[in-house]
Amino acid sequence: METLQAIFERRSIRKYTGASIEREKLLTLVKAGMAAPSSRDTRHFHFVIIDDGKLIDQLNEGLPYSKMLATARHAIVVVSDLNVAHGGIETDYWAQDCAAASENVLLAAKDLGLGACWTGVHPREERVAFVSQSLGLPLNFRPLCVIAVGMPTGEDKARDKFDPQHVYWNQWGKKE
Numbered sequence: 001m002e003t004l005q006a007i008f009e010r011r012s013i014r015k016y017t018g019a020s021i022e023r024e025k026l027l028t029l030v031k032a033g034m035a036a037p038s039s040r041d042t043r044h045f046h047f048v049i050i051d052d053g054k055l056i057d058q059l060n061e062g063l064p065y066s067k068m069l070a071t072a073r074h075a076i077v078v079v080s081d082l083n084v085a086h087g088g089i090e091t092d093y094w095a096q097d098c099a100a101a102s103e104n105v106l107l108a109a110k111d112l113g114l115g116a117c118w119t120g121v122h123p124r125e126e127r128v129a130f131v132s133q134s135l136g137l138p139l140n141f142r143p144l145c146v147i148a149v150g151m152p153t154g155e156d157k158a159r160d161k162f163d164p165q166h167v168y169w170n171q172w173g174k175k176e
């Protein structure tokens with residue numbers, strides 16, 4: 001699939017068939033995540049791949065707005081090693097880096113014919129604590145999000161989100 005096609009046709013998928021996904025494909029998603037840019041090339045990303053149904057159900061119960069996990073049946077949790085990230089917890093470079101990695105995962109899922117949906121964790125401290133405890137994350141490792149991954153039913157369709165009113169040339173307000 002062409003890169004631009006994946007970008008334009010990606011959707012947050014919330015309707016899944018429940019089918020299982022091969023570990024090799026899940027690893028490809030993680031490879032795409034690790035290829036993301038990071039501040040000072042610190043590459044502090046870690047990815048917890050979840051294909052254990054019990055753990056999926058546990059995350060689903062503990063996180064709000066994560067109901068799609070019930071049928072997605074897989075997830076990738078994007079985690080930062082704050083000891084390694086540029087600026088550590090004092091800046092938000094770690095979160096920007098992890099967001100870039102997360103978007104790569106979403107686009108790679110689209111390319112492979114899989115569905116994915118970002119589920120917010122950071123900056124909600126109760127969600128950070130819940131996910132960290134569920135996955136046994138060491139101190140100073142912080143999760144940004146839980147990405148649901150599964151086989152899409154095809155009901156979530158692409159849509160055009162381009163808004164020319166939000167585009168300017170050279171100066172704010174200049175339309176040409």
Ligand SMILES: Cc1cc2nc3c(=O)[nH]c(=O)nc-3n(C[C@H](O)[C@H](O)[C@H](O)COP(=O)(O)O)c2cc1C
Pocket residue numbers: 010011012013064065066117118119120
């Ligand atoms: C930081 C962030 C947090 C999000 N958290 C959730 C979430 O907790 N649950 C969910 O279903 N979708 C979540 N989303 C997905 C957005 O709802 C989705 O991207 C938005 O509705 C636009 O739809 P689209 O991705 O299909 O274009 C999140 C997206 C971002 C970037």
